[in-house]
Amino acid sequence: MAPSPCALCKVNRALILRPKDHSKLCKTCFIIVFETEIHHTITTNVLFTRGERVAIGASGGKDSTVLASVLKTLNERYDYGLDLILLSIDEGIKGYRDDSLETVKRNAEQYGMELTILGYEELYGWTMDQVVEQVGKKGNCTYCGVFRRQALDRGASRLGVKHVVTGHNADDIAETVLMNLLRGDLPRLSRTTSIITSTPSVSADPLSNTNIKRSKPLKYAYEKEIVLYAHHKNLDYFSTECIYSPEAFRGSARALIKNLERVRPSAILDVVRSGEDMVKLVPGSDEGCGGVCSSSVPAAEENEGGCGSAQGRSTGGEMATVEAQLRHNEIAAADSLETEITAKSVNGKGNGNGKQPGQHESGTVILSNDKKAKKGFVPKKANKQVMGQCKKCGYLSSQEVCKACVLLEGLNKARPKNKIEVGDEVQDVSLNSVRDEMQATSIGGA
Amino acid sequence: MPGKHVAGAPDEPCRRCKDKISVLVVRSEPLCHECFARYVHTKCIKRLESFRVNFGAPEQQRRILVPLSFGVSSVTLLHILDLHLKTQKSKTGRTGFAISVLYIEEPDQPLEAEELLHKARKQDPDHQYASLPLHDVFRLIPDDASIRNLVPQLEHTNDSSPQEQLARLIDSLTSATARADVLTTLRTRLIVEHAKLAGCDSILWGDSTTRLAQRTLAETAKGRGFSLPWQVSDGESPFGINFHYPLRDVLKKELISYISMSEPGLAALVHETSSGVTQASTSSKNTTIDDLMKQYFESVEENFPSIVANVVRTTSKFEVRPGAASDPRCSLCSMPVPGGRFGIHGWGGDQEDGDNISSVKPTRNICYGCTRSIPKLATNTNGN
């Protein structure tokens, strides 16, 4: 095949088929265009201010490594005037972080950035290994998820840093949009699609309410392009991201996204766009603010792409649980509807286990009881959570005491621990094999 | 597909009548033949509250349109509506509405429209039947100039037949996804136009729960998240006519079972044209986004029917902004586009920097999703 010239410089040989739009580029142009697009994202969303100290949430994985590299490059090229530092979290799982933390340490040297590694031990008083020892392997993922969500913010506030950037990419966002549609979780849909989120800090004084800003400069960058960039820039990264397989909904959404990308390369971006538009349609959203108030979207319960539930491995465990819950609600609603009808009709068949209307659980799933709700214009019950601060730690929470503090309280109460066998089950499952597995199981091999 | 084995039917008595032997398990309830039929009918008729017999104005007969594709869903819907009208008639001597049936002939489709409609007419003779070729969309839509602008023009001809225009439009599309998307859009618009001309106040679509969930995710994937409040809800549509989905609480697999157990005359009407049982296409070149979502939800409904239903329920919680219906419309799909943000440029995900400013101003008023399907300006001759 005749070598085609690069679509941009028209001089060099094209070596890269750009995943995002299938344009043919040379290595140099690809690297430039990738960086320029992220610069564009940074400037149009005004992610940074001059002189700002910004912590890059660094795991040693490809996303955060590319983020650090690109930010260093752009900071110098465009003179952002940022003070960039690396912040890593050590969950305290023996052996798990060793390699990735080594990678982060090398990155710190390569990029000349200050690095801070904070352990769960320091942040929470418990390492994950200790949690597992305490609660057993079954429930530990609840802890891992809740602790992980807060760790970067808690860490940043320890360092007095007000802005944390993370390596979430377009694939992650798109996946989250589909996942939240599949789970029927509209509030979370709003929280995960915006590029900037913020949380009140975990300062000693809960009233100080100093915000920690979170942003995702790679929000519109394709995962495949991140891998390509890392490859062509010879970046030093560690390829194991998370030892847990994704929960079923996320796995399912991930497989869909991969298949969509194959059918139409722009689809990842298109899902992200849909997600942004859908946020304005969620009841109770601050629509029409033109993105100005997006910084008020709380990140507290934002889903971190990585770790999922322990049930992920037993295929569809989570989906089965949700299915059962929804089924239960449906039956309850049908029963209550039936009792209503029975009460009205003269000779209705008695309904033995008839529940009272409204008796059914008010889970996240609210059944519209066939009310002739007029389309669209009438505000329906908005499922908006009121965000406040945790009384104990000051972290943003919809409850009086945040989840982490509740879990910690439980752990601390039971402190003199009852010994439970700790299995050495930390497996190195590469991201790809997990994905392939999910793909194979969830969509019947398309 | 008729004859599909109904899985898991135990020799258990029917959970509802507690008399007959069950023939299939529906959402973990073993049901007999009659109770299953009643289950499907009830779910559908429950959705027809607003189509009761109107004793106030007996001289005014409401007319509704049922688009018939000869798939299991629309055949079932028409059948249940027919039964419903007969019940109304026998109870009150009147009916709440009259039915117009419309079949759309799509290009390159082997279906013998005449023959099928003849069979349908024999099955339910009381309705009006019509059949239109899809290219009539260029003839019927009043301000078809905007749609026609999307058709690549030949240099020398200003006027060409609607048939040619459709062929040229479809030929200009570069992917299976785009072709499927545009065909569906045109089909909807033609159905709407015909319904208005036929004096119908509502269109009753045959979409099942599964199909509505599929559409939710497909439109999301195609960049039409902005239009979701209009995609699956009963009631006012952006087209100036009401949309209803009476089978919204019935799963696709339940409709398949329904048809397979029904009288032979009904099953004979079913012609799944679009490749029948959804199979994973071997090449991604021929796979469409709609296909992907179809496969996905047909697999999810097997074990997680409530999750499928919940997707639809969630989507119908989306609210449109007051006044949204008067937003500028997309020339192709006719959806109200918030703030008139046409095209794929000028948002965060459009990372092209300054030098390409000309592309930021949309030259056509089509929405983000439609622009993905018809990316290039079809004609240079009319120079915006």
Ligand SMILES: [Zn+2]
């Ligand atoms: Zn080049």
Ligand SMILES: [Zn+2]
């Ligand atoms: Zn707390």
Ligand SMILES: [Zn+2]
């Ligand atoms: Zn029965």
Ligand SMILES: [Zn+2]
């Ligand atoms: Zn459109």
